[in-house]
Amino acid sequence: xxxPPIVIGLSAVVFALREGExxxxxxxxxxxxxxxxxxxxxxxGPFDPEGHRTFELALREFVARQTRFQLGYVEQLxxxxxxxxxxxxxxxxxxxxxVISVGYLALAPAATAxxxxxxxxxxxxxxxxxxxxxxxxxxxxxxxxxxxxxAWAGRSGARRDRIAALFALDGAPWNEERVLDRYExxxxxxxxxxxxRDRALAAEAAPVAAxxxxxxxGEPMASDHRRILATALGRLRGKLKYRPIIFELMGETFTLSxxxxxxxxxSGVALHKPNFRRAVERTxxxxxxxxxxxxxxxxxxxxxxxRREAAATRPSLGLSLPxxxx
Amino acid sequence: xxxPPIVIGLSAVVFALREGExxxxxxxxxxxxxxxxxxxxxxxGPFDPEGHRTFELALREFVARQTRFQLGYVEQLxxxxxxxxxxxxxxxxxxxxxVISVGYLALAPAATAxxxxxxxxxxxxxxxxxxxxxxxxxxxxxxxxxxxxxAWAGRSGARRDRIAALFALDGAPWNEERVLDRYExxxxxxxxxxxxRDRALAAEAAPVAAxxxxxxxGEPMASDHRRILATALGRLRGKLKYRPIIFELMGETFTLSxxxxxxxxxSGVALHKPNFRRAVERTxxxxxxxxxxxxxxxxxxxxxxxRREAAATRPSLGLSLPxxxx
DNA sequence: TCAAAAGTGTTATCCTTACACCCATGT
DNA sequence: ACATGGGTGTAAGGATAACACTTTTGA
Numbered sequence: 192x193x194x195p196p197i198v199i200g201l202s203a204v205v206f207a208l209r210e211g212e213x214x215x216x217x218x219x220x221x222x223x224x225x226x227x228x229x230x231x232x233x234x235x236g237p238f239d240p241e242g243h244r245t246f247e248l249a250l251r252e253f254v255a256r257q258t259r260f261q262l263g264y265v266e267q268l269x270x271x272x273x274x275x276x277x278x279x280x281x282x283x284x285x286x287x288x289x290v291i292s293v294g295y296l297a298l299a300p301a302a303t304a305x306x307x308x309x310x311x312x313x314x315x316x317x318x319x320x321x322x323x324x325x326x327x328x329x330x331x332x333x334x335x336x337x338x339x340x341x342a343w344a345g346r347s348g349a350r351r352d353r354i355a356a357l358f359a360l361d362g363a364p365w366n367e368e369r370v371l372d373r374y375e376x377x378x379x380x381x382x383x384x385x386x387x388r389d390r391a392l393a394a395e396a397a398p399v400a401a402x403x404x405x406x407x408x409g410e411p412m413a414s415d416h417r418r419i420l421a422t423a424l425g426r427l428r429g430k431l432k433y434r435p436i437i438f439e440l441m442g443e444t445f446t447l448s449x450x451x452x453x454x455x456x457x458s459g460v461a462l463h464k465p466n467f468r469r470a471v472e473r474t475x476x477x478x479x480x481x482x483x484x485x486x487x488x489x490x491x492x493x494x495x496x497x498r499r500e501a502a503a504t505r506p507s508l509g510l511s512l513p514x515x516x517x
Numbered sequence: 518x519x520x521p522p523i524v525i526g527l528s529a530v531v532f533a534l535r536e537g538e539x540x541x542x543x544x545x546x547x548x549x550x551x552x553x554x555x556x557x558x559x560x561x562g563p564f565d566p567e568g569h570r571t572f573e574l575a576l577r578e579f580v581a582r583q584t585r586f587q588l589g590y591v592e593q594l595x596x597x598x599x600x601x602x603x604x605x606x607x608x609x610x611x612x613x614x615x616v617i618s619v620g621y622l623a624l625a626p627a628a629t630a631x632x633x634x635x636x637x638x639x640x641x642x643x644x645x646x647x648x649x650x651x652x653x654x655x656x657x658x659x660x661x662x663x664x665x666x667x668a669w670a671g672r673s674g675a676r677r678d679r680i681a682a683l684f685a686l687d688g689a690p691w692n693e694e695r696v697l698d699r700y701e702x703x704x705x706x707x708x709x710x711x712x713x714r715d716r717a718l719a720a721e722a723a724p725v726a727a728x729x730x731x732x733x734x735g736e737p738m739a740s741d742h743r744r745i746l747a748t749a750l751g752r753l754r755g756k757l758k759y760r761p762i763i764f765e766l767m768g769e770t771f772t773l774s775x776x777x778x779x780x781x782x783x784s785g786v787a788l789h790k791p792n793f794r795r796a797v798e799r800t801x802x803x804x805x806x807x808x809x810x811x812x813x814x815x816x817x818x819x820x821x822x823x824r825r826e827a828a829a830t831r832p833s834l835g836l837s838l839p840x841x842x843x
Numbered sequence: 844t845c846a847a848a849a850g851t852g853t854t855a856t857c858c859t860t861a862c863a864c865c866c867a868t869g870t
Numbered sequence: 871a872c873a874t875g876g877g878t879g880t881a882a883g884g885a886t887a888a889c890a891c892t893t894t895t896g897a
Contacts, residue, residue, distance in 0.1 A: 197523050198523070199523060199598075244599065245598065246598045267596065269593060270572070270619050272564070272619075273570065274570045289566040291525060352829070356829075446876085447877090448875080463861080464876085465861090465877075465878075468877070468878090473858090483867095487875075488868080488873080489867080489869080489873080489874035489875030490866065490868050490874080491876080492875080492877090493877090503682075504682055511858095513859070513860070773850090774848080774849075789888080791851075791889095792886070792887065792888085796885090809895095813895095814846080814847055814848070814895080814896065815848030816895050817849080837886085839886070839887070840887095
């Protein structure tokens with residue numbers, strides 16, 4: 192038995208905040224002359240079993256090389272190994288190898304977020320426009336997504352129930368954590384651009400001409416990166432509630448409004464200000480510094496810092512999401 | 518560049534209940550004549566990139582082959598790739614390859630749990646004797662574990678704080694989910710038998726003679742399987758609280774006492790009966806069947822069934838753990 | 844009639860939610 | 871003065887935890 196042609200790839204979903212918005216680090220591959228620009232992808236690198244002692248070290252190294260900055264918080268997400276799911280193929284000398292990709296979630300503090308050529312901090316809304324409910328239900332759900340999904344569902348009750356539960360139709364509540372399920376549903380229904388691309392690859396056909404690309408379904412990413420991104424966002428949204436992880440995205444000091452804005456940007460829902468304040472203060476995870484933030488109109492806000500000491504003894508404490516409107 | 522020698526291994530942590538106790542499926546490797554019996558391990562098999570379309574299908578297949586029964590619920594846990602952490606080496610013709618193991622958590626309904634030669638349902642208490650708090654704090658924590666850890670910590674305040682927080686000393690509350698952190702702490706302190714074994718391997722020395730093996734630190738398992746088991750148990754304990762997953766371990770019908778016993782066996786804490794009943798009934802996840810369970814002394818209990826329909830619409834509902842004595 | 848286990852009632856307490864309101868600053 | 875955003879009070883409702891208690895069976 193010979194060694195099976197397997198290559199381990201590492202992908203990083205790096206989140207940061209810029210101007211109060213949630214951004215993800217993307218890499219744009221070199222554009223072939225005369226061809227349409229290829230879709231962006233996540234920072235991605237092979238794992239070298241000889242040179243690297245652990246996945247995490249390897250990840251930190253190649254992200255630093257590709258994007259010129261250091262990761263802070265890092266956590267393993269999921270290992271993707273499906274065949275035929277637009278899994279990337281790697282060229283390893285003697286033919287193509289199967290790539291198993293280990294996805295990682297990483298967070299970068301606000302200050303680190305600088306730009307490099309071919310590396311960009313992309314707004315999450317470009318890839319998941321239906322995930323931002325801060326200003327209420329996005330109109331594109333009822334106008335574009337729901338009709339398209341319902342056409343696909345036909346008379347299948349199971350499908351219709353799934354659509355309603357995931358996209359909060361017919362009075363179902365919005366669950367901001369189920370990012371992956373929503374993306375998978377769109378993919379399954381053939382509405383994500385990647386779905387058509389994968390089918391074309393599976394059929395060994397030439398890449399399909401860009402089908403009429405409806406912006407409501409979000410921009411595609413290279414190979415299965417949008418799926419990895421959806422996994423990361425869902426995981427982060429859930430984790431915010433039971434781990435003091437939002438602070439990894441903040442600077443050294445911050446106002447409670449800025450903290451709330453950060454929570455809202457990641458979770459995609461609007462929060463109730465007075466109750467959010469109290470919930471945060473009750474946790475004991477922050478400490479007022481006594482002095483205020485000079486800028487901004489209105490009354491100046493007090494600055495706070497994250498009490499890392501307190502978090503160490505009670506790491507199972509996150510921030511609650513006291514939502515506005517049901 | 519040649520294909521790096523990588524092999525993907527799949528490991529399954531399969532939990533089930535037998536006689537009300539939490540058990541894990543283990544495999545005993547063939548005993549070499551004259552040698553001491555090798556430690557048990559988890560069901561483990563290589564992933565064949567040619568033959569298998571997805572990890573999960575591969576896992577189901579080889580577990581069925583090794584243990585002769587079908588898995589029910591399956592979920593990916595974590596991918597372990599550290600070098601030097603007693604990572605198994607696989608023989609792939611031309612020398613040893615680096616094994617990356619993808620760990621899975623699986624649950625089997627009570628009825629499926631039958632025995633096969635070389636396959637056993639091992640009590641969790643054998644591997645983690647300090648994790649069972651159903652009858653209050655296990656004596657071995659204060660008698661053996663805490664003194665040994667404190668000797669290791671010396672005057673390091675950080676280490677002592679970590680010990681107290683993880684093992685609920687000095688009034689710290691017991692957090693049943695942090696199974697992995699506790700195991701890692703024991704490993705780091707050199708108290709888990711695996712730690713000595715790994716160091717011996719790293720030094721290319723002959724396997725150390727079995728050091729005085731203190732039962733309080735639990736029985737070792739093959740390679741890094743006890744770490745994978747700890748990951749699985751911690752994940753399951755957490756997930757019980759927000760997903761209706763305990764029902765995957767129950768039969769078709771069950772009494773509320775049996776359900777409570779199941780929750781207690783997995784989470785390792787004692788629950789308050791009247792409050793547990795009410796909490797379960799409030800979720801709407803179970804339905805009384807009107808008739809009772811014939812056996813047992815005392816008043817016969819009503820039988821219930823899991824309402825899978827209800828779980829489909831609200832999958833983010835678990836059962837709360839109304840604990841006895843904090 | 845008693846032991847054993849099932850199951851119910853009731854209260855104090857805490858957390859969440861919602862609404863109303865006051866405070867400090869720049870223009 | 872007033873707009874703007876920061877920040878506090880408080881009361882209703884629901885969930886949780888703790889206690890005492892009744893019910894139904896078998897021996």
